[in-house]
Structure formats: structure tokens, C-alpha cells
Amino acid sequence: MAITREEVLHVARLARLSLPEAEAERLREQLSAILDYVKQLDRLDTRDVVPTSHAVETGTPFRDDVVEPFGDREALLANAPDRHNDCFRVPRIIED
Amino acid sequence: MTNVPVHEWTLLEAARKVREKEISSRELTGAILARIEALDPKVHAYITVLPEAAAAQAAACDEEQAKGTLRGPFHGVPIGLKDIFCTRGVRTTCGSRILHDFIPPYDACVTEKVLGTGAVLPGKHNMDEFAMGSSTETSFFGPTRNPWDLSRIPGGSSGGTAAAVAAAMCFAGVGTDTGGSIRQPASLCGVVGVKPTYGRVSRYGMIAFASSLDQGGPIARTVADAAALLGVIAGYDRRDSTCVDIPVPDYLAAVERPVKGLRVGLPKEYYEGDGLSPEVRAAVEKALKALTDQGAAVVEVSLPHTSFALSTYYLIAPAEASSNLARYDGVRYGYRAEGASGLIEMMSRTRAEGFGDEVKRRVMIGTYALSAGYYDAFYGKAQKVRTLIRDDFTKAFESADVLLTPTAPTPAFRLGEKTGDPLTMYLSDIYTIPCNLAGIPGISVPCGFSAEGLPIGAQLLSKPFREETLFTAAGAIERVLPLRRVAPLEG
Numbered sequence: 364m365a366i367t368r369e370e371v372l373h374v375a376r377l378a379r380l381s382l383p384e385a386e387a388e389r390l391r392e393q394l395s396a397i398l399d400y401v402k403q404l405d406r407l408d409t410r411d412v413v414p415t416s417h418a419v420e421t422g423t424p425f426r427d428d429v430v431e432p433f434g435d436r437e438a439l440l441a442n443a444p445d446r447h448n449d450c451f452r453v454p455r456i457i458e459d
Numbered sequence: 460m461t462n463v464p465v466h467e468w469t470l471l472e473a474a475r476k477v478r479e480k481e482i483s484s485r486e487l488t489g490a491i492l493a494r495i496e497a498l499d500p501k502v503h504a505y506i507t508v509l510p511e512a513a514a515a516q517a518a519a520c521d522e523e524q525a526k527g528t529l530r531g532p533f534h535g536v537p538i539g540l541k542d543i544f545c546t547r548g549v550r551t552t553c554g555s556r557i558l559h560d561f562i563p564p565y566d567a568c569v570t571e572k573v574l575g576t577g578a579v580l581p582g583k584h585n586m587d588e589f590a591m592g593s594s595t596e597t598s599f600f601g602p603t604r605n606p607w608d609l610s611r612i613p614g615g616s617s618g619g620t621a622a623a624v625a626a627a628m629c630f631a632g633v634g635t636d637t638g639g640s641i642r643q644p645a646s647l648c649g650v651v652g653v654k655p656t657y658g659r660v661s662r663y664g665m666i667a668f669a670s671s672l673d674q675g676g677p678i679a680r681t682v683a684d685a686a687a688l689l690g691v692i693a694g695y696d697r698r699d700s701t702c703v704d705i706p707v708p709d710y711l712a713a714v715e716r717p718v719k720g721l722r723v724g725l726p727k728e729y730y731e732g733d734g735l736s737p738e739v740r741a742a743v744e745k746a747l748k749a750l751t752d753q754g755a756a757v758v759e760v761s762l763p764h765t766s767f768a769l770s771t772y773y774l775i776a777p778a779e780a781s782s783n784l785a786r787y788d789g790v791r792y793g794y795r796a797e798g799a800s801g802l803i804e805m806m807s808r809t810r811a812e813g814f815g816d817e818v819k820r821r822v823m824i825g826t827y828a829l830s831a832g833y834y835d836a837f838y839g840k841a842q843k844v845r846t847l848i849r850d851d852f853t854k855a856f857e858s859a860d861v862l863l864t865p866t867a868p869t870p871a872f873r874l875g876e877k878t879g880d881p882l883t884m885y886l887s888d889i890y891t892i893p894c895n896l897a898g899i900p901g902i903s904v905p906c907g908f909s910a911e912g913l914p915i916g917a918q919l920l921s922k923p924f925r926e927e928t929l930f931t932a933a934g935a936i937e938r939v940l941p942l943r944r945v946a947p948l949e950g
Contacts, residue, residue: 414842418898438564442792
């Protein structure tokens with residue numbers, strides 16, 4: 364199943380991956396090969412099969428909704444690539 | 460009795476000798492740190508070595524013991540962790556540039572439990588980037604080498620852990636397994652590796668790859684060591700909503716149980732096809748003979764959807780990964796690309812520069828499989844086939860207590876041999892992947908060597924939460940085939 368260059372670029376935009384030209388073509392070939400391989404699943408009739416999202420069904424565990432402050436704020440903020448006081452600083456959000 | 464060097468002791472021996480004051484934790488930890496210093500430049504099993512912190516931990520253990528306190532069953536014994544488990548205050552990279560400087564502000568549940576036993580942390584083990592790989596070659600920090608043959612890969616993604624255990628650079632370690640990432644490297648490095656039932660070990664603080672498949676588990680040099688280590692990391696944790704609240708049995712007691720009457724199933728699909736090396740087949744037959752000689756019965760079973768497992772996995776795992784890895788955006792932690800003029804450009808360049816090729820490839824496949832118009836055809840379809848694969852196992856376990864298969868189709872391959880073709884690399888996980896899709900537990904136990912002296916492992920699979928059966932069967936194989944576990948590697 365060949366996927367097109369436009370599809371590769373579209374998926375890269377969705378995945379927030381900037382993609383140089385040469386890499387887009389290489390990825391197009393590799394993704395096409397992998398998608399060809401996985402299309403073998405179409406040979407199976409699964410109309411009446413219930414999908415499995417988790418192998419061990421445990422149901423939804425409930426607990427009381429209690430606020431627990433995280434102890435070490437400074438350790439969290441210390442990981443920031445760019446920090447302004449107690450905020451994470453980012454490049455401007457509204458682009459021209 | 461010959462004198463076994465300190466670093467070659469089993470985990471349980473080392474723990475007993477510290478407890479009985481035959482050796483101090485300082486000496487024991489010193490022996491391991493010396494081993495790492497001498498051998499790790501060749502093997503590269505560690506991303507981060509912690510000589511000062513480990514020595515300080517060992518000194519504290521000795522002081523507490525002098526006052527009559529033991530922290531737990533592995534007091535003063537060095538146990539390593541794959542660099543996927545968050546360690547408070549200690550860099551945790553997940554093998555990726557994007558987390559190259561990440562210092563977690565908290566410990567993973569597994570980290571808490573391992574340190575709670577009194578274990579000393581010698582360092583963090585190398586791994587394929589975000590656990591995506593079968594050879595440890597996708598690590599941003601460079602590949603790990605197989606201690607049995609330095610020109611070969613140790614397997615992956617927990618290749619650093621398996622290599623560190625096989626080279627006696629720790630007494631045991633904890634890895635993670637999404638499609639074989641504990642069992643395959645354990646097999647290729649000649650050690651024991653356990654993928655517990657999904658939900659048996661908490662995933663809290665374990666950096667997520669594919670959340671419905673990931674499980675942490677022990678890698679050790681003996682079945683008893685692996686059983687003892689699983690016993691301390693298993694159990695309920697309310698911080699992981701998929702962690703199951705059922706009691707943890709005494710796994711160690713299961714190792715010595717007789718296998719008489721145990722029904723060993725051979726799934727015929729795992730022995731068909733030309734991908735299986737004759738040497739691996741012969742070694743697994745020896746493991747089978749070990750079981751039948753001790754009174755186990757053989758039954759042939761069928762897992763008819765086996766040939767669809769790889770495709771199913773390579774849709775489900777990348778789909779979940781693409782979602783899990785969305786958090787790496789350069790905003791709150793980790794790598795950030797310089798000089799971007801806007802937010803979207805910053806994120807897109809951060810991810811392009813911060814992720815390696817294999818991770819990008821899987822994020823792309825996953826994003827594609829989840830994108831509008833393709834969800835039903837790919838991800839939805841794979842989830843349905845996952846049901847068929849799981850049902851195959853349920854049916855097989857009606858006539859068998861445990862299944863015996865090869866762990867990997869071949870012994871360790873050479874560095875660079877499979878990096879050019881992603882699909883060929885994926886095939887090295889063909890026997891381990893179905894277990895993760897079904898959520899059942901599995902173990903790899905050494906069962907022989909190739910003519911070239913490379914280790915070969917046998918895989919055992921059992922019903923959910925029947926890890927005890929795995930330890931009983933693996934223990935029986937180990938009793939008959941007491942193979943060398945420490946690689947013959949000198950500093």
C-alpha cells in the first residue's frame with residue numbers, strides 16, 4: 364500500500380515533526396513497506412469480533428478525589444528548558 | 460568448593476552474605492563498581508554510573524546494619540535499573556536525546572520498591588530509545604555490546620540490563636517488556652528474564668511506550684533470583700489504574716516445586732517456518748527433555764493467529780506510542796530546539812531533533828493509523844485481531860499449563876546487521892510479541908549455547924497471574940541444564 368508524499372507530510376504535521384525533504388522520501392518508502400506488511404490483517408474476517416483495548420480487564424477503579432499537593436515544585440521547574448520565575452517560557456504562540 | 464568471585468555471586472547469595480556479615484555492603488558495592496569501571500567501557504551497559512551515590516548508599520547500609528537495622532531482603536546489594544524508571548534526583552533519559560538532561564522529581568513505583576529492599580543503585584542501564592528496538596542500537600547514547608561476543612548486539616530494548624547482569628556488573632536488574640524487551644535480551648545474553656502478567660507490576664513512573672502492553676520485570680542470573688526480585692516489585696499500586704489488586708504469592712517457593720504431571724504445550728506455529736535457527740530448535744528441545752525427564756507431559760497445541768501477531772503489534776504499539784510521546788514538546792522539560800520563531804515551529808523542531816529515526820518512524824505509523832479515515836482500517840482492525848490472539852491462548856491453556864517455545868529465532872546478531880531494514884529487525888520479536896498482546900506472563904530461561912558460544916533461551920508462557928508455574932518449569936530446566944551465566948569477559 365503506497366502512501367503519498369503529501370500524506371507523509373500531512374501526518375508529520377499532525378505529529379509535530381518537522382521533516383527535511385530527503386527524510387520525507389525515505390519515510391514514505393519505509394512506511395509504505397510497513398503498511399503493506401500489516402495489510403495482511405485484512406485477510407481475517409473480524410466483523411463479529413469485539414476489540415481488545417486492555418488484555419486484563421479490571422474495570423475502572425474509583426477512589427476519593429482528594430487534592431494532594433506535589434512536594435517539590437522547585438524540582439519540577441528546574442527541568443524547564445526556559446524559565447521565567449515560576450513559569451515555563453515558550454516562543455510566541457500567535458504566529459504572523 | 461572453588462572460590463567464586465564476589466561479583467559472580469547470585470543475588471540471593473549476596474543478600475545472605477551481607478545479612479550474615481560475611482561481607483559488608485561497602486565491599487560488595489566496591490566489587491561491582493570496580494567491575495563496571497573495568498568492563499563497561501567495552502560493553503556500555505550503563506547510561507549513567509553512580510559511583511559516589513552507590514558508595515554512600517552502601518556506607519549507610521553498613522551503618523544501619525551495625526545498629527541492628529536491615530532495610531529489607533536485598534540490604535546493601537547492588538541492583539540496576541533500566542533508564543526508563545524514574546529515579547528522583549538521578550537523570551533518567553529513556554535512551555533519548557529529548558530526555559538527555561531530565562531529572563525526575565519523583566521515583567517510579569519500581570524504583571521505590573527496589574530501593575525499599577535496601578538495594579544499592581549502581582546506575583541506570585542503556586536501552587533502545589523509548590524502548591523501541593530489539594538490539595539497543597537505537598539508544599541516543601550508543602549501542603550496548605553483547606558480553607559473550609562484543610561484535611554482537613545484546614538484544615533489546617532492555618539490552619543494557621541483560622548485558623550488565625550477564626557481565627556481572629550488578630546482581631540483578633529491572634527492565635521493561637512491551638513486545639519482548641526483557642525476554643529477548645535475556646535470551647541473547649544467557650540470563651533469566653520475566654515479563655509478568657499485565658497489571659502485576661505498577662507502571663507508575665515507568666516512562667510509557669505502549670500503555671496497554673508495557674510491563675516491568677526482573678532480569679537475573681538464576682530463576683530463584685528472578686523469582687525473589689519479582690516478589691518485591693509486584694503488587695498493587697493505586698497510582699497505576701491498571702495495576703491489579705490481588706495478593707503476591709511466594710514466587711521463590713515455586714522454583715523448587717516438582718514438574719511431575721505438568722502439561723507442557725508446544726504451539727506448533729512457533730516451530731514451523733524457516734526463520735527458526737536449527738541450533739535454537741535443538742537447544743529448546745533440550746529444555747523440553749529436561750521437563751519430560753522430570754515427569755512433565757507434552758501436549759501439542761495450536762495458536763492459529765500467530766502469524767498475525769507482528770502486524771497487530773506494529774499497529775497497536777506505535778499508535779499508543781504516538782499518543783504517549785505527544786508530551787515531549789520542549790515546553791516543561793528535556794531538549795528544546797534553539798531559535799524557533801513560534802511555538803509550533805519550536806515543538807516540531809524539538810521533536811525532529813530530539814527523537815531518533817526509529818522513534819520518528821513509529822510516531823509516524825501510529826499517527827497515521829489513528830488519523831481520521833484510517834482508524835477503523837488499522838487501529839480498530841488490530842484491536843479485533845488482538846482479541847483473536849488472546850482467545851488462541853485461552854483455548855491453548857485448556858489443555859496445557861505452560862507453553863514452551865524459543866524466545867528468539869536466532870542467537871545474537873551482529874551490530875549493524877539489521878539496522879537498515881526495520882521489518883527484518885521487527886522479526887526478532889516474533890515469538891515474544893503474542894504474549895504482550897494477550898497480557899499473559901512469560902519467562903526466558905537459558906537452555907544452551909550455539910556452536911559459536913552464543914547463549915540461547917527458551918520461553919515459557921502461562922495463564923494470567925500464574926507466574927508461579929513459570930518459575931516451577933524454568934527452575935526444573937535450570938536444575939538439569941546448569942549453564943554458565945556470567946560471560947567470560949575480562950577487564
